[in-house]
Amino acid sequence: MAGEFQIIERYFTRPSGDRSVVLGVGDDAAVLAIDGLAAVTVDTLVEGVHFPRDMAPDLVGYRVLAVSLSDIAAMGGEPKWCTLALTLAQVDEAWLGEFARGLFELASVHGVSLVGGDITRGPLAASLQLIGRVGERYLTRAGGRPGDDVYVTGTPGDAAAGLALRVATAAPQGTQAERGAAAVQGAYAMALRERFERPTPRVAAGRALAPLANAAIDVSDGLLADLGHICERSGCGAIVDVDALPLSEALAALVPPDAALEYALSGGDDYELCFTAPRSNAAAIDAALAACGTQARRIGRLIEGSVVECRRGGAPFAPPARGYTHF
Numbered sequence: 001m002a003g004e005f006q007i008i009e010r011y012f013t014r015p016s017g018d019r020s021v022v023l024g025v026g027d028d029a030a031v032l033a034i035d036g037l038a039a040v041t042v043d044t045l046v047e048g049v050h051f052p053r054d055m056a057p058d059l060v061g062y063r064v065l066a067v068s069l070s071d072i073a074a075m076g077g078e079p080k081w082c083t084l085a086l087t088l089a090q091v092d093e094a095w096l097g098e099f100a101r102g103l104f105e106l107a108s109v110h111g112v113s114l115v116g117g118d119i120t121r122g123p124l125a126a127s128l129q130l131i132g133r134v135g136e137r138y139l140t141r142a143g144g145r146p147g148d149d150v151y152v153t154g155t156p157g158d159a160a161a162g163l164a165l166r167v168a169t170a171a172p173q174g175t176q177a178e179r180g181a182a183a184v185q186g187a188y189a190m191a192l193r194e195r196f197e198r199p200t201p202r203v204a205a206g207r208a209l210a211p212l213a214n215a216a217i218d219v220s221d222g223l224l225a226d227l228g229h230i231c232e233r234s235g236c237g238a239i240v241d242v243d244a245l246p247l248s249e250a251l252a253a254l255v256p257p258d259a260a261l262e263y264a265l266s267g268g269d270d271y272e273l274c275f276t277a278p279r280s281n282a283a284a285i286d287a288a289l290a291a292c293g294t295q296a297r298r299i300g301r302l303i304e305g306s307v308v309e310c311r312r313g314g315a316p317f318a319p320p321a322r323g324y325t326h327f
């Protein structure tokens with residue numbers, strides 16, 4: 001059975017073409033050439049708590065990096081270097097190979113180098129620390145001002161619906177027309193599942209927004225909850241126009257309108273960006289996001305006060321309580 005050093009050598013040592021990695025995996029610590037300001041974040045995924053026991057290992061490897069990339073994106077940073085602390089219940093080389101494949105696949109997309117880590121025995125968990133570069137103007141939760149527009153990227157709610165859809169669906173039966181309709185539903189369900197299993201951290205969008213937005217956060221707890229964090233830190237309130245929420249075609253097709261709204265407002269795990277910016281930057285924001293291929297929608301604005309309110313058809317709207325189980 002492979003020992004700790006063989007595991008590191010086999011699965012976690014990849015040459016980095018990055019000259020900023022002066023010394024990578026293999027010594028007592030890595031040495032990096034960090035020029036200017038760095039943003040640092042760490043996240044831990046514990047089996048059975050943050051990911052389901054049966055989750056494919058490549059998706060766990062992908063996810064542990066994706067959630068930290070999303071944090072750096074929300075700071076408007078450029079992700080650069082990471083370290084990985086793995087806790088393994090046993091040495092399962094097939095699992096490790098797939099985990100590493102998922103991790104390095106996403107790392108190479110973003111030019112991130114794995115420069116060190118740790119392996120220990122215990123209940124399965126992965127902890128990844130990511131360091132990114134930020135410019136003098138980076139994004140925080142605290143920079144929002146009353147009057148700012150509130151935006152969200154992508155189509156919120158998909159990941160939470162996709163998680164609910166992980167429950168196995170029965171093989172389609174019935175007439176050809178019924179089977180055809182089931183196939184369309186199946187394709188939508190796959191699309192939502194993919195949004196939970198392989199969230200897209202909005203790194204390019206975050207960097208593009210750094211000079212233009214006043215505040216930003218990544219949506220991990222749910223849009224209203226995370227917008228609430230911006231409001232708290234920025235000392236203001238917000239109005240969200242739920243009619244403006246960009247719902248995906250798949251979400252709208254698979255769940256009733258009220259459930260779709262609830263997923264979009266309260267569902268977690270989207271890893272989209274919620275940000276605020278002065279109206280005077282609207283055109284520049286549209287252009288900057290179009291250039292990096294990310295959609296964003298204006299969904300409301302910051303106001304004086306401390307409350308996050310929703311409006312539907314112009315009237316106050318109490319968001320549906322959590323707890324839909326439509327699948």
Ligand code: ADP
Pocket residue numbers: 008012013024025026027028029030084085086114115116117118119
């Ligand atoms: P130490 O005893 O000095 O902490 P380790 O034996 O834990 O060293 O690790 C040896 C080297 O392998 C170090 O450079 C460490 O950063 C690296 N390393 C250990 N585990 C991992 C991992 N999961 N991924 C990447 N590098 C790792």
Ligand code: MG
Pocket residue numbers: 117118119
């Ligand atoms: Mg160690």
